[in-house]
Amino acid sequence: MKLIEHFDNFLSNTVNLNQTRIDRLESSVAAIKNVVRDSDWEPKVRGFAAQGSWAHKTIIKPTEGGAFDADLLVYVDPVVDWDAAAYINSLCEVFEDHGTYEEKVKAWDYCITITYAGDFKIDVVPCVRDRLWAGHEVCNRKENRFEVSKPAEYTAWLIERNTWTGNNAFRKVTRLLKYLRDIKGTFTCASVLFTTLLGYRITSFDRFNSNPFNDVPTALRTIVDRLDDWLQLHQAKPAVLNPVLQAEDFARLWDDAKYSNFREKIHLYRKWINDAYEEPDRDESIGKWRRVFGDEFAAGVEMEAASISKTAVVALARSNVPVVSTGLDMVNLLSAYGSKAIPEGINRLPYMHRPRWQLATSGQFPVFVTMSLHSARNGSLMRRVDGLSPLPKGCWVKFDVFGGPGGVPLSKDYVVHWRITNTDREAIQAKQLRGGFNVANDGTSHWEKLAYRGLHLAEAFVIRKRDQRLVAQSAPRFVVIE
Structure with missing residues (x-):
């Protein structure tokens, strides 16, 4: 399902940079501009401009504990006899000599960086105009040379593509995919390279057909499909040229291994995105979108879905079973x-994590789970558990998984992951709904302490070690705690 409203809320509440941070950024940038203007820095300043994600409106909220970056261009006239490194070094000295910034500034290859601890960084980039010809150059301090740059033209190229998609669809999808990159941490792709790759997926023909970009999830699916199609045509690392400066290849930011991994991960995430988009069941679709974007997606649904007692009462009434109280x-x-x-x-609750393993095409087999009650972990057996008989808090249960109708123990060729899901009021109050995957904590078996009154679920997922494919999944085993 598209779940358009949830995507809108997810962008607003989780992905987009919040207004408080934007206000702090703009206030800090204004102060930096004043320092440069009021200093005795020799180059004549002709103006300032935002660059990068800030200028492109694709900047996102940093992951927890992280900081976001913003780029500020300083357009200056050339200084006679100055080499490229002089612009960076002298600008750094201006801030080192200023009491507010002396501990915050550092010089890098193309810029100076002012760090606001635990919040954000501002890269101040000298951009020399009309030095030898009409045009702009940035300063490579490391190699002490000037390099042609067209930041305004590049920003205009991205704005054009965003206009072609309508409704800021391109910008929204770019933010979502940068967020995916940051929370997954499974692939490396610098923002300028990532944004350019996505920009190339939009063409002038899209101006005449808005259907692929009608809403955020549809635009996401369209762009990721196009990106994956292009990547699958290029097994070896291709060039990704700056669209406004063909001499610059952004693919230099990758090596062959990083490109191969990026190609593989986008192919996987394409499958997940399409699976979530095409899923007709609302709760199952939420769960599948969470496999892509994490538990913050549609976070407000969790409490409602976890209160299954309310759902049960409604279902009983619909089945003409009167509920007496x-x-x-x-x-x-x-x-x-x-x-x-x-x-x-109940085994498709939205907060339950969806399997991340690909299903094996061969070698699948059935499995079932048994359960036993113990006084403590590894303690004496109290009894075997069958059906829905209530179990006392404080005791432990051991889940065992067996393969085939005859109940054969699993061999060392497999590893078992258990999905333990809690429901109802006590687990909600304790913020212990869980629903994620845990590797078996006793061979292929798993121990759990009984803690929260309610109905809970345990499921076994059997993974073949040699290729990390899912070969078996048990039916849910219900646990009732009184």
Whole structure:
């Protein structure tokens, strides 16, 4: 499903840089401009301009504990007999001699960086205009040479493509994919390279057909499909030329291994995005979108979905089963109505993590889970657990998984991941709904302490070690804690 409203909220609340940070950035930039203007820096300053993600409006909120970057160009007239390094070094000295910035500034290859601890960094980039001809050059301090640059033209190129998609679709998708890059950490792609790759996926023909960009999830799917199609045509690292400066190849920011990994990961995430987009069940679609973007996506749905006792009451009523009292939790409902009280789709709750492994094309087999009650982890057996009999808090359960109808223990060729999912009021209050994957903590078996009243689920996922493919998945095993 598209879940357009959830995408809009996700962008606003999680991905986009919040207004407070934007205000601090703009205030800091204004102060930096004043320092440069009021200093005795020899180059004549002709103006300032935003550059990079800030100028392109694709800047995103940093991941927890991180900082975001903003680039500020300083356009200057050339100084006779100055080499490229002089512009960087002398600008750094201006800020080193200023009491506010002396501990915050550092010179790099093309800029000076002013760091605001734990929040953001501002790269101040000298850009020399009309030195030998009409045009702009940045300063390579490391190699002490001038390099032609066309930042305004590049920004205009991106703005044009954003206009062709309509509704800021290109910018929104770029932010989403940069967020995906940052939270997954599974591939490396510098922002200028990533943005350029995405920009090339938009063509002038898109001006005449807005359907591929009608809404955010559709635009995301369109652009990722196009990117993956292009990547699959290039097994070896291709050139990714600056669209306004063909002598510059942004692919230099990759090596062959990084490109190959990027190509592989985009191919995988394309499958996940299409799977989530095409999923007709709302809760299952939310779960699949969370596989792509993490648990912050549609975060507000979690509490509603976790209160399955409410869902169970509604389902019982629809089945013409009268519920004699309101305010019952799942333990009460199961006691009164048995398995009829278990809502349909309980194993597809939106906060449950979806499998990240590809399904094996061969070698699949059935598995089932057994459960036993113990006084402590590795403690004495109290009893085998069958059905929906309530279990006491404080005890431990051991889950075992067996393959095939005969109940054969799994060999060392496999590793088992367990998905433990809690539901209902006590788990919600304790913020312990879980739903993620844990590697078995006792060979292929798994131990859990009984902690929260309610109905909970345990599922086994069997992964073949040699190719990391999913070969088996058990049915949910229900655990009732009183």
